[in-house]
Amino acid sequence: xxxxxxxxxxxxxxxxxxxxxxxxxxxxxxxxxxxxxxxxxxxxxxxxxxxxxxxxxxxxxxxxxxxxxxxxxxxxxxxxxxxxxxxxxxxxxxxxxxxxxxxxxxxxxxxxxxxxxxxxxxxxxxxxxxxxxxxxxxxxxxxxxxxxxxxxxxxxxxxxxxxxxxxxxxxxxxxxxxxxxxxxxxxxxxxxxxxxxxxxxxxxxxxxxxxxxxxxxxxxxxxxxxxxxxxxxxxxxxxxxxxxxxxxxxxxxxxxxxxxxxxxxxxxxxxxxxxxxxxxxxxxxxxxxxxxxxxxxxxxxxxxxxxxxxxxxxxxxxxxxxx
Numbered sequence: 001x002x003x004x005x006x007x008x009x010x011x012x013x014x015x016x017x018x019x020x021x022x023x024x025x026x027x028x029x030x031x032x033x034x035x036x037x038x039x040x041x042x043x044x045x046x047x048x049x050x051x052x053x054x055x056x057x058x059x060x061x062x063x064x065x066x067x068x069x070x071x072x073x074x075x076x077x078x079x080x081x082x083x084x085x086x087x088x089x090x091x092x093x094x095x096x097x098x099x100x101x102x103x104x105x106x107x108x109x110x111x112x113x114x115x116x117x118x119x120x121x122x123x124x125x126x127x128x129x130x131x132x133x134x135x136x137x138x139x140x141x142x143x144x145x146x147x148x149x150x151x152x153x154x155x156x157x158x159x160x161x162x163x164x165x166x167x168x169x170x171x172x173x174x175x176x177x178x179x180x181x182x183x184x185x186x187x188x189x190x191x192x193x194x195x196x197x198x199x200x201x202x203x204x205x206x207x208x209x210x211x212x213x214x215x216x217x218x219x220x221x222x223x224x225x226x227x228x229x230x231x232x233x234x235x236x237x238x239x240x241x242x243x244x245x246x247x248x249x250x251x252x253x254x255x256x257x258x259x260x261x262x263x264x265x266x267x268x269x270x271x272x273x274x275x276x277x278x279x280x281x282x283x284x285x286x287x288x289x290x291x292x293x294x295x296x297x298x299x300x301x302x303x304x305x306x307x308x309x310x311x312x313x314x315x316x317x318x319x320x321x322x323x
Contacts, residue, residue, distance in 0.1 A: 055229060059225060059226065059229070060292065062218055062219070062221070062222040063222065063292040063293050063296065065218050066215060066218045066293055067093070067094075067297050069214055069215040069218065070132075071086065071089045072086075072089075073132050073208055073211045073212065073215070074089050074092065074129075075089035076207045076211065077128045077129075077131060077200075077204060077208060078092075078125075078128060080128065080200050080201070080204055081117070081121060081124060081125070092112075092116050093301075094300050094301030094304055095301050095304035095305050096110075096111075096113045096301075097109060097297055097301050098112075098298045098304070098305050099112035099301075101294070101298055109129065109133075110129050110130075113125055113126075113129055114126055114129075131200070131208065132208065135208055135209055135212045136212050136215065136216070137251060139209075140247050140248060140251045141248060143216060143220075143244050143248075144244045144245060144247055144248020144249070144251075145248065146244070147240070147242075147244025147245050147248065148244070148245050148248060150237065150241040151241040151242060151245055154238065155274050157271075157274070219289075220240065220243050220247065222289065222292075222293075223243045223246075223285065224239055224240050224243055226285045226288055226289065227239060227272075227285055230281045230284070232272075234275055239275070242268075242271040242274075242275060245267075246268045249267045250264045250267045264289070265282065265287070268285070268286050269283070
């Protein structure tokens with residue numbers, strides 16, 4: 001078998017790290033520099049008019065809190081395998097976010113976290129990450145449906161018949177899922193999935209759900225407060241219901257992390273357009289949300305990627321196996 005020399009191994013490690021970090025920064029720059037809908041002159045005028053150190057600090061604090069809650073969620077779920085420190089959980093979450101920024105639906109996030117663990121635990125780590133992201137998705141759908149119903153009552157976005165059809169489809173999906181839960185495909189079934197979920201202690205699930213709810217409230221209200229900062233004057237329930245609708249529909253669309261603001265921005269243009277909010281404000285708020293909650297964590301995560309030791313360990317194992 002062909003063995004990998006020490007110098008080749010070091011070169012591959014550096015190359016992989018640079019590709020991940022370089023790719024992440026390229027996509028970020030490309031989206032910010034080449035977006036024709038971002039009217040920077042209008043933004044600067046409004047910023048100079050409403051600038052507030054306290055307001056800026058509060059918005060940034062919500063971004064930190066949002067990511068901190070995600071880190072706590074991950075630390076909580078991983079405790080099922082082994083306890084890890086807050087610092088280790090931070091490293092895993094931010095490095096995985098950086099690795100997943102240019103992969104569809106954050107697939108790289110799953111692979112990134114798995115690299116921090118023994119190869120024998122890969123499936124368990126991926127499963128725990130699925131639960132971590134899954135509960136956030138479920139909460140987004142449930143809250144989004146209620147937000148959509150409230151918004152629809154006042155603005156009649158969709159007809160009552162369409163609402164009834166949507167709920168009918170959802171009920172039908174649940175009935176089908178439970179009726180075929182024992183059917184096995186390649187060794188997997190819904191029944192086995194539920195069994196695996198139930199193996200995790202209830203206290204871990206309860207904490208995961210609680211942190212997921214708090215996290216949803218944090219990032220949805222960050223969206224809300226940014227609109228207030230841009231002088232959008234609408235009743236609280238109307239504005240927050242529009243925000244929940246944006247997250248509901250945007251989360252249903254397959255996308256890349258680096259395109260997240262573009263997808264949310266497109267959906268937001270529809271709902272906030274109904275409220276009469278200026279298009280450039282919607283685009284800017286969506287971009288700021290993306291910058292604060294994706295770009296800044298990716299910048300920090302890049303540090304962890306560049307100091308990643310797992311690639312070295314992995315390549316060392318490959319070299320030993322081939323010898």
